[in-house]
Amino acid sequence: MPWWRPCSRRRCTISRRMQCAGAAVASARLSESRSAPCCASGAPSGCSAAEGRRALTRDALPIQLKLACFNEHVAHSNFPTSLRAAESAIFQLICNCFEICPRVGHARHVDSCHDGAYNTHATSCCIWGSTMRRNYTAIHVTCAALLFALSALGATAALAQATDPGVRQATTDNGPPPPLTGLTTDERTFFDDGLQRFSSVKLVRSPTGDNSGLGPRFNSNQCSSCHLQPFVGGSSPAINPLPAVASAGGATNTVPWFIVPNGPIREARFVSDGGVHDLFVVTGRSDAPGCNIAQPVFTPAGNGLSGRGGNPNVVFRIPTSLLGAGLIEAIPDSTILDNARDNAFIKRLYGVSGHTNRSGNDGTITRFGWKAQNKSLLLFSGEAYNVEMGISNLLFPQERDETPACQGTGNLTPNDTATFASTTAAEVMSDMEAFVDYMRLLAAPAPAQPTASSEHGRALFTIVGCALCHTPALTTGPAIGNGDEGLASAALSNQQARLFSDLLLHRMGAGLADGITQGAAGPDEFRTAPLWGVGQRVFFLHDGRTSNLIQAIRFHASPGSEANLVVWNYFLLGSQDQQDLINFLRSL
Incomplete structure (x- = not known):
């Protein structure tokens, strides 16, 4: 025997x-x-x-x-x-x-x-x-x-400790955002038009008497106020514009406790229904006479900077960066699934699983938002226009408030192509579609010049196990960039998207759980956040609870998190190795 x-x-x-x-x-x-x-x-x-x-x-x-x-x-x-x-x-x-x-x-x-x-x-x-x-x-x-x-x-x-060097200065100093390289003349026209509309301030009623659409409930009055770091289309800026938005136009809003001048822009959701509850209302504004509706109540208050310790039924989301979004949209479903199957044994060894979120309509993989709840930039744009600024549109025609006095007068047609009398292709598009073109053609974040430290950190990133979820690159397929469904965009098609994400949902444990389910994303599951551009971000994690990158890594570890062993590996590194890995992340 x-x-x-x-x-x-x-x-x-x-x-x-x-x-x-x-x-x-x-x-x-x-x-x-x-x-x-x-x-x-x-x-x-x-x-x-x-x-x-x-x-x-x-x-x-x-x-x-x-x-x-x-x-x-x-x-x-x-x-x-x-x-x-x-x-x-x-x-x-x-x-x-x-x-x-x-x-x-x-x-x-x-x-x-x-x-x-x-x-x-x-x-x-x-x-x-x-x-x-x-x-x-x-x-x-x-x-x-x-x-x-x-x-x-x-x-x-x-016990070794590295130091987060902080936000890497933008090369453009918050100047004009760069488009993808290789755009056609038409694509560049769409990009520029989208940028102009993305940056415009929305009113309840314009000086000519037409309804511009803001409100009656909203979080901000322009897309770029939330997406401004390091330039238009990015993430939450260092100086919060929302305290000023609260009183714009004579509005009488109270600034919620979790919105502070040097803190992140936050969207509030109540756990009970999972839906967005807008921070502000148009009550008191000079362009909304007769409208008198109340703000939601978010008290009791907690720490305004971290967003912790307040009403346990309120959870927060900060804006996701839109840089390189067109490349993410162009990654085929098959590529995401093939990558998910790669290194299956190693992932099992580390306790990493991950799965896709999918559209309830056609079963395709959804990939935008903190829980990968949106399948396309068009849906992402339409939902944000309606939820964040209260503007009805072709995809989301429902008003955010049905109070008659707050519905405005005149042309109340949702913001779609029917409301424009135009002479050019760019002008005939709705704001929502123009936002899509801007996001789709916006360049991915440019990394800093490599150093010996950051290159060593790049190797450690894989060795420690970070790359098991934060996949360094995925390849796009044929993609449309200029509205012509018969013509693929050279700027988007067959490109290496160095996003550092597998676009899958992973369990992050009790420490990061927000209690909200969206599609197949459970209460403690989130999409792997793309790390390109992380060197120029100010706030981290879905609720912006920290501006320290090392703390963000630490928050990845909690009971039930798939990242526990990887986080443990990181903190077992010597202090210089930890520093090199952080320097690499800040170089992205």
Whole structure:
């Protein structure tokens, strides 16, 4: 009978097998002694390290117990200092603790095990060597990641602290936002027209008497007030414009406690219904006579800067950056799904899963918004126009308030192409469609010039495990940029979108959960935020609770979060390695 069979018999209890395997791997001996079978009576210490590892491999134990085997072993082992030798040792440990054949990322049951080499149907799957390193890059990277974690265990590195250097200065100094390179003349015309409308201030009624559409309930009076960092189309600016918006035109709004001059722009949602409850109303404005409606009540108050500690039934969202949005829209569903399947074993090892959110109408993958709730820039634009500024439009014709005195007079047709008498293609478009063209043709954020520190941080980004969710790049497919459905846009099609996101939903745990479900996104699930442009952002996370990038990383870890092991890996790095990784992020 093979020496490991006693540990696989049903008469051996799970606890006995774990005792044996745990004692064996903790000893870290490489002895091949077979003096005592693992399930023999007597002290667990009678098992050798090799027997314990192999016994645990042969048992059909849950993946969590095998991960415990792995963690227990690395915590009590002294691995070689040579990178290659250490990778070899760690790789063998992965093979022993998990029933795997690491080919194209799939886990398979193995039929025999001899000295760390596994064979399935006579096909060698787990032999370490130059061919293995060449063909299984993902496993190689995992070994390097685990090596970094090992080097810090038991040391003081867990207490090391890096410093967030802060917002990287925009090269344009908040000047005109750049369009994608390679736009046609028509595309550039659409982009410029969209920028002008995106930046315009909306009124309840224009001086000519027509309804411009603002309100009666709204969060702001122009798109660019929320999307201004580092320039029009970006994220929440450092100086909050909403206190001024509250009283614009003579309005009598009270500024909510979570809107402060040096804090983020926030959209408020009540957990009970998950919907947006606009901050301001048009009551008191000179262009809205006779309209008298009340603001929502958001009290009791909490910390205005962090948004924490106030009414527990109110949660917040800050604006997402729109830079490079057209490239994100142009990524095919198949590319997102293929990327989700890549490195499946490594993701499983880290506890990372992730899934798509999908349209309830046609089943396509949705990708915009904090919970990936919108499938296209057109829907994203129409919803924002209606929800954030109270302007009805072709896709969202419903008024935000049905109070008759607040509906205005004159032409009340929703803001669509029927309201424009025009002579050019750009003019005949509605504001909503013009916003789409602007967002679609807006360039992705430009990274800073690389330094030795940031390039080392780039390598660590993958080694630590950040890239398992924050995929560095995805490729776009054929995409339309100028409204002609028969003509693909060269500026958008077949481009590398270096967004640092897999566009999937991931569980972020109790610490970040907002209690709101949107489509397939659960209460603690959020889309992987694209990291391009993160070096120029002021506020982080969905509610803007921190402006410190290191704190944002720390908030990724909480009970139930898929990021826990990755965050742990980061904080196990030495202080200079932590700093290099932060410098890399701030270079994006």
